[in-house]
Amino acid sequence: MTQSEISATFGEVISRIPAPVHCGIVPPHILEHLVAHAEDLAVREAAERSLALDALHREQRVLPPPAARALLPERSLTTPQRTVSDDHHTERLPGRTVRTEGAPPVADRTVDRAYDGLGATFDFYLAAYRRHSIDDRGLPLDATVHYGQKYDNAFWNGSRMIFGDGDGVLFNDFTVSVDVIGHELTHGVTQFSANLDYQGQSGALNESVSDVFGSLVKQYALGQTADRADWLIGAGLLAPQVQGIALRSMRAPGTAYDDPSLGTDPQPATMAGYVDSSGDNGGVHLNSGIPNHAFYLAATAIGGYAWERAGQIWYDVLTGGGIAASADFAEFAAATVAAAETRYGAGAEARAVREAWVQVGVITQN
Structure with missing residues (x-):
């Protein structure tokens, strides 16, 4: 089975697991303040689009975790299985695959930072707590970069990481901070363990x-x-x-x-x-x-x-x-x-x- 086929299989299974309803690393009160107070019209419009996309992604709900967790096959437990896709500033997930596990760096630093951040998070959980990916069963780690137009956020949607490029005025590219990637993937860890109610x-x-x-x-x-x-x-x-x-x-x-x-x-x-x-x-x-x-x-x-x-x-x-x-x-x-x-x-x-x-x-x- 190819890497893309593995990712597709896991994506289908994961779609039946409850996704957290969090809205991403940038909280709504910041984006709402930008809409109300930013002097730059382009910044206000980017914040408005980001809020609308965040609301859309919070609408995901499905099976209880124990029933769905049993559906997941085990894969490699000691090495990450990463796939990074490029959405080319659209909102059509997952985008075009541009780097897979073991492939060399590409010309796009955003792609490579996402790839490295997924790996850093996988390595941390394995080394620190002997956890095998975020589900503890070797879940492949997928990401989409260049999502949307000047999207001011990054989030875990229940099956993949999604990164915006930021508006370029107040927010930089959302792959620049490895702790942001670790934060969002940990929503996945919570999804597969305590599943803390998001309220x-x-x-x-x-x-x-x-x-x-x-x-x-x-x-x-x-x-x-x-x-x-x-x-x-x-x-x-x-x-x-x-x-x-x-x-x-x-x-x-x-x-x-x-x-x-x-x-x-x-x-x-x-x-x-x-x-x-x-x-x-x-x-x-x-x-x-x-x-x-x-x-x-x-x-x-x-x-x-x-x-x-x-x-x-x-x-x-x-x-x-x-x-x-x-x-x-x-x-x-x-x-x-x-x-x-x-x-x-x-x-x-x-x-x-x-x-x-x-x-x-x-x-x-x-």
Whole structure:
């Protein structure tokens, strides 16, 4: 069976698995602010198109995961099976195949960055947690680049990664940040494991888990310890003239950008700033700053490579089968403390995890 036939077979099977309804790495509040406040007409129009496409892709729903998961055949477990396609600025997925597994680099840097980012994420999960691709059964990793006209987003649609080129004014090409690729593919990991409901606090946890492991993909690729990492999501995505450093900061939620076109980063770092919102599925991209900050605090307190102990604790909770799809912050926090104690005992790791949740106001100090 050829690589294209394998991808087509997996695509057919994956289409019967529930796709997450997240809207991509750029949250709607940023795009909505651009529509309302950007002075550049082309930027406003790009944001409007991006919002419309995001809404379209959020409409996917199908079978429950256990029934569909059993349909998936196993493939190579130790090497990625990547296919990158070029949509040539249309919206006709998957596009034309331009690079397959093992093929040499091409003349298009966007294609090669997507290929490398898929590989970096596969390598991270295999090396850190012995997970074989995002479904743990060797799922081929497919991507489409140059999607749409000046599309300001990147997302996992339930079966493939899709990258826009950005508007060229505020947003750069969405393949430039490996943590963005890790973030979106981790939505796939969540899809195949905890399947956290994408609304309210469980939805914020869904987003936060993707930020956590997206950051860890980058840290692993760079060989960084927790104290050397930037803890930014989407560094490099914002164009030079934008007053900001990234889409989100796990170290200091609410400080990633402050720009006339983008607005001011609204993420809270603690429960004192929790946002009750009817938009964005109950503020999933806003309140994710709280568990993001908890992980940052735990990881830096534990020290060393963040994927080894702090990341292992979060991974145990995400994939252990003990967390409900509707879990709130308090339930997830309790699960991480319990997971730390189970794996490492009631020592420094468990204390660091508990104290991190205390600092963000999810666990109250006894």
